[in-house]
Amino acid sequence: MSGLVVVGVDGSASSLAAVEVAAREAQWRGAGLRLVHAYLWPAMHVPLGAPSVGPPDGGLGNVAARVMTEAAERAQAVAPDVYVSRAVKTGEPLTVLEAQSRAAELVVVGSRGMGGFVGLMVGSTAVHLAAHARCPVLVVREDGSGTGPIFLGVDGSAAAARAVGFAFAEAALRGADIVAVHCWATWNAPLPPPRETSMPYANEPGALAASAERLLSEALAGYREQYPEVSVERRAVHGGTRETLIETSRTAQLLVVGARGSGGFAGLLLGSVSQAMLHHAHCPVAVVRASR
Structure with a gap:
């Protein structure tokens, strides 16, 4: 043991x-x-x-x-x-x-x-x-025996990497699939450099969605090789973080989030996002704190 x-x-x-x-x-x-x-x-x-x-x-x-x-x-x-x-x-x-x-x-x-x-x-x-x-x-929750996938909140920050690792290890233990979710909106997306021939800081059509997809791929890459038996679905969602995670938790056996974050998960465990997950998620919630 x-x-x-x-x-x-x-x-x-x-x-x-x-x-x-x-x-x-x-x-x-x-x-x-x-x-x-x-x-x-x-x-x-x-x-x-x-x-x-x-x-x-x-x-x-x-x-x-x-x-x-x-x-x-x-x-x-x-x-x-x-x-x-x-x-x-x-x-x-x-x-x-x-x-x-x-x-x-x-x-x-x-x-x-x-x-x-x-x-x-x-x-x-x-x-x-x-x-x-x-x-x-x-x-x-009192009924913590769901059979759906593990939902993982991904924001691409270094602090959230431990949450990604925990989710993969947990999925391997449970024999579960992972649905990795990144929520993006115009207000939390990185700004491109200004260009002389266009509106300053304007994004090309589809650029934000493509950036979100790249972020998910990069965050998951090493773990997918480490846990080849774990099936992973990526979801880049244009929408609010709280609403998206609460809704997806309806079909999950576990929701995994990091204790610090940026972008779509800014201030997690400091403000309203963490409060919403802990109060309103429909499945058990695992919170993985960044190492000191």
């Missing part, structure tokens, strides 16, 4: 769906699976044991034990050969998961939660985890 997949567990239906996905990911990779549960109350001097007035199986410690047992049973049912370990940590959950990501090749979390991971997809918390984790982060 080599490698480690970490999954955040809080007992919610969403986190149990994440456990199943994480177990499959660990099995495909030949990796171990670590179940992680975090809570703040012990740091506030709330005892872990059962209260003096109440059921003997009450208290934070017993609740955590039950949550972890249920998650472990769910993981073993999906991937019985995967080694499963458990970690119950005191601390703010996203900080705990960020620390756990240092030893992991993938962190998996549910899109909705309760208890230790309440509100994971509300506001900036999911963005924070995806932006600061030391490995790719996979955010799972």
Whole structure:
């Protein structure tokens, strides 16, 4: 066994769906699976044991034990050969998961939660985890078992190269096809040099579409040779990034995007594009952060 997949567990239906996905990911990779549960109350001097007035199986410690047992049973049912370990940590959950990501090749979390991971997809918390984790982060919907292709957002930036590599490796593990998408518009296309005989910075008809096609070819070239078994379809789309990716995610088993970008994906994980993907995509979303 080599490698480690970490999954955040809080007992919610969403986190149990994440456990199943994480177990499959660990099995495909030949990796171990670590179940992680975090809570703040012990740091506030709330005892872990059962209260003096109440059921003997009450208290934070017993609740955590039950949550972890249920998650472990769910993981073993999906991937019985995967080694499963458990970690119950005191601390703010996203900080705990960020620390756990240092030893992991993938962190998996549910899109909705309760208890230790309440509100994971509300506001900036999911963005924070995806932006600061030391490995790719996979955010799972409650139904994370789609059978379509893997959709990959491509913008041609150096920072997005890791997302391309992750998508190809993931497709090889899953036996899935890739649909690589680049969204372009006149406002985010590179400008040609001015010419004496034409309007300054005017593009020839079809030039922007051709440039988008070249960008896709260049971004995918090395990986297509490395993963010849992975079938790839290229789509250069004239349209908005958010709308295009949300719509294509309806038929995807996974959407992969980079944590930094330019062009059609400018400011990903800093602004509205990342928020839209994490809130509105119809399939699991993998966010691959650029290396520091």
